[in-house]
Amino acid sequence: MRRNIHASKTGARFAVVLVTAPDLRAARKLAQAALEARLIACANLVPRIESHYWWQGKIQSGDEILLILKTTKSRLSALEKLIISKHPYDTPEFLVLEVKAGNRKYLAWLDASLHPA
Numbered sequence: 001m002r003r004n005i006h007a008s009k010t011g012a013r014f015a016v017v018l019v020t021a022p023d024l025r026a027a028r029k030l031a032q033a034a035l036e037a038r039l040i041a042c043a044n045l046v047p048r049i050e051s052h053y054w055w056q057g058k059i060q061s062g063d064e065i066l067l068i069l070k071t072t073k074s075r076l077s078a079l080e081k082l083i084i085s086k087h088p089y090d091t092p093e094f095l096v097l098e099v100k101a102g103n104r105k106y107l108a109w110l111d112a113s114l115h116p117a
Helices: 024-036 073-086 104-113
Strands: 014-021 042-055 058-072 095-098
Touching (some): 014 104, 024 042, 024 073
Antiparallel strands (some): 014 058, 014 095
16 A cells, blocks of 8 residues: 555655635635646635634634645745735735655646646
């Protein structure tokens, strides 16, 4: 079973980016823009998360949508610029998680999805 997990240099080329949005409409617009620009291979939208955070000196809370974006490290700068420019928040979340390993076929699909046909 370990044979399908690819942990070497190939896995290290990829990243997962977390972005929150105020609602499903905004999340879908961000995902669509990133897909059309070929900056991500996939976006998962996780609805109805409850966020609690510090903002302007006070503890705040609210419902949000979590976007989980899959991309390559080489596209992170362009992806961040796109998210910042199209996001309705003044200070949007943009957190990058490095991919250490993944299924070989999935990583190959991810890579191929980021290149125009």
